[in-house]
Amino acid sequence: MIPIPSRRHGPGSRRCPALLVTAPASGQGKTTVTAALAHWHRSQGRRVRVFKTGPDFLDPMVLERASGAPVQQLDLWMGGEAHCAELLHGAAAQADLILVEGVMGLHDGTPSSADLALHFGLPVLAVIDASSMAQTFGAVAHGLATYRPGLQLAGVLANRVGSAGHAQMVRESLPAGMAWYGALPRGGHYALPSRHLGLVQAGEVDDIAERIAAAALALAEHGPLPMPPAVEFGAPPAATADPGAPASLAGVTIAIAQDAAFSFVYAANLEVLRKLGAQLCFFSPLANEPVPQGAHALYLPGGYPELHLQALAGNATTRESIAAHHAAGRPLVAECGGMLVLLESLRDAAGHEAPMLGLLPGQGAMSDRLVNLGMHSLALPEGEVRGHTFHHARIDTRAPAALHTQARRHHGQAEAVFRQKRLFASFMHLYFPSNPAAIAALFKP
The missing domain is CATH 3.40.50.300 (P-loop containing nucleotide triphosphate hydrolases)
Structure with a gap:
């Protein structure tokens, strides 16, 4: 209580x-x-x-x-x-x-x-x-x-x-x-x-x-x-955010994966990005669509990639465009299922395995049991961001963790956060309204 x-x-x-x-x-x-x-x-x-x-x-x-x-x-x-x-x-x-x-x-x-x-x-x-x-x-x-x-x-x-x-x-x-x-x-x-x-x-x-x-x-x-x-x-208290934050993503176009494999997006997250001045455009990896031309940053949210292994593995146009985006040093934020797609391979609960993007070394595998659940916070250089984790997947990676989340529950299990160039990936689902200024820093070119 x-x-x-x-x-x-x-x-x-x-x-x-x-x-x-x-x-x-x-x-x-x-x-x-x-x-x-x-x-x-x-x-x-x-x-x-x-x-x-x-x-x-x-x-x-x-x-x-x-x-x-x-x-x-x-x-x-x-x-x-x-x-x-x-x-x-x-x-x-x-x-x-x-x-x-x-x-x-x-x-x-x-x-x-x-x-x-x-x-x-x-x-x-x-x-x-x-x-x-x-x-x-x-x-x-x-x-x-x-x-x-x-x-x-x-x-x-x-x-x-x-x-x-x-x-x-x-x-x-x-x-x-x-x-x-x-x-x-x-x-x-x-x-x-x-x-x-x-x-x-x-x-x-x-x-x-x-x-x-x-x-x-x-x-x-x-x-x-x-x-x-x-x-x-009652009327909410007056905003206390940094007055410069609302326009901190002005002129930035953010591409967002959106389909049955990438569907775990809070409406409030999109609203925060728009309030920060960003232009949002959406594309479907399942339909083999490329990252939209002119996108300065990329958001791969969670979802059910494990239910669409063969489609994701075979869609070369999407795969090559995401790899080119990352190679160019542009921001890429991947959460949970979005992170699993960045690995070299992913195996579903039935044992079927397929190659993924290979931007993070290692493999992902679905478990028949819940692996982690709970509210988490993450201390970024720009400030604390809050959110949660909920997944049935495990990863085996050689990539070193740049940071770890803090589980709010006593004895809760922390999540690794991977950062390579402008790539940011974790099992944690970030809730953007918890710190819009820190979120802007993740997506700002």
């Missing part, structure tokens, strides 16, 4: 109905419920903005489809209180409803979803998987509501109920006065498929729109869904 300061709102505050969707643990159905709520309210003509608590690339892809608007991260450590306040304040000016999907369980992590709810006064909707559960459902709901003083529980929703009778049983177990948001039946068409890093990317699920609509229909089957109470979002 982290201490929660009192909220003080003054001139410039904005009010908007808001709800944080949480659960006792991961895998309870938070994304499905948040997407269903966003879709249903949008179908009623409301403007909906959705946020995701903590680091995540996959859930926001689904939530963007449901809400029709970009989904950004809210994390009190990774982005900071002022950054979160700015995002919520801006959303309140545009939206009729703000939804925030929590991370893991309500009280998991430091800061937790509960910390975020308390800090901004967000009412909480608890999604509880009712599978193999009866009256204990009410005890779990009671615990979520009362564990942290001051937490405002807006209601409870039962997921994966076996029948109408089962739904009624768990509803009757709720403490008196606790609001019921309804239930979703087990085995509905709206289930979202998963793979080793989480949900399958929304663009790979052909019927994603139908799944989201089906969940919304099931949720609203017994009548209109309630609107949560309005929350007052």
Whole structure:
């Protein structure tokens, strides 16, 4: 738990109905419920903005489809209180409803979803998987509501109920006065498929729109869904960044790999680059497109290169253009999957191996187990940058590490950072808003 300061709102505050969707643990159905709520309210003509608590690339892809608007991260450590306040304040000016999907369980992590709810006064909707559960459902709901003083529980929703009778049983177990948001039946068409890093990317699920609509229909089957109470979002504090930073990438064109193999990019990262003055252009290594002509810097984000080994290995145009970019001494920032592609070879979980770019000596291999997970910071000469790591891959390289990240969790595993000429590569996913000036230095020619 982290201490929660009192909220003080003054001139410039904005009010908007808001709800944080949480659960006792991961895998309870938070994304499905948040997407269903966003879709249903949008179908009623409301403007909906959705946020995701903590680091995540996959859930926001689904939530963007449901809400029709970009989904950004809210994390009190990774982005900071002022950054979160700015995002919520801006959303309140545009939206009729703000939804925030929590991370893991309500009280998991430091800061937790509960910390975020308390800090901004967000009412909480608890999604509880009712599978193999009866009256204990009410005890779990009671615990979520009362564990942290001051937490405002807006209601409870039962997921994966076996029948109408089962739904009624768990509803009757709720403490008196606790609001019921309804239930979703087990085995509905709206289930979202998963793979080793989480949900399958929304663009790979052909019927994603139908799944989201089906969940919304099931949720609203017994009548209109309630609107949560309005929350007052205070104006964010005045910016304290270096006044020279906003234009520090003026005139710089940054090429960004973007396709099914390179898709783990925070919307906030792109926004920071644009605010710094950079021009962004996108290309697809899977389509064998070259680094766009005239690009001064290159960004290879994470994704799923291990699912596209043969395509990446065979695309000579992309490979040669990235190698030429690096040989010319231009900035190249590679994160996680982007770094794996820089190695000499990469092997997937089934043992299939293919040659990669060879700009970093060594090999990468996918593991059937999670290798590292957690929030990390990195002390660069230009200042500290924050972010996270989450991967099932290991690398065996002869390249010396120039730096190591600092895991925020006690006894957490640090990540190596490789720097050769203007190449910067690590398993760490950088969150650019944590230090725009330091990010500008990585991309500046």
